[in-house]
Amino acid sequence: MMVKKDLRILGLSGSLREGSFNKRLLALALSSAERHGAVVSEIDLSKTPLPFYDADLEARDGLPSTVLALKKEFMDADGLMIATPEYNGFFPGVLKNCLDWLSRRSSIEDPILSSYNGKVIGLMSATVGGSGGIRSLTALTTQFQYLGVMVLPRPFSLMHAGKAFSDGGTVSPELLSSIDEMTSVLIDTLQKLKQD
């Protein structure tokens, strides 16, 4: 399936580490979306100096420039993809901190939850164990429903990620086809929503 209209998909990993399985999963999903004709981009939180959310800092200085830049990237995107690890049955604090900053208004003219309005998101999680991050996916689903983002059904869960990514970058055709299925559903949904 090829994209008929301009579609922009933004990816974000909940893991900061360089060899992250979630970063690798996200990279595969973004490549798949690109093959379908979407314009893709990625936010790398390990290269994004984001302070902890602090209402005093916000009251004094307004939103940090990093947050304003992230807000713009979110607002420019039609669809979102997140791949996240599960930390103690939840999604990581760095991701929550980022999502909280993005929920703030840059000014009184900035509509409430403007970073998230009208977005559709595909969720993924990779873990080394057998859980596949299903608890972090449930938590993220609740989080995005609160933020008013349409969450695609059937989030993608990858258990035993160490095995799936063990062969120096070569992954199984089954994994690639499952990822492709998810990106196809995201693109199909976005195209239907964009129909005038």
Ligand SMILES: Cc1cc2nc3c(=O)[nH]c(=O)nc-3n(C[C@H](O)[C@H](O)[C@H](O)COP(=O)(O)O)c2cc1C
């Ligand atoms: C603080 C912490 C808590 C973790 N909690 C869980 C957990 O609740 N469930 C799980 O399946 N794996 C858990 N793990 C293992 C992660 O799934 C594993 O480290 C995974 O590879 C991290 O993703 P990454 O490769 O993208 O960095 C935890 C790891 C850390 C560091």
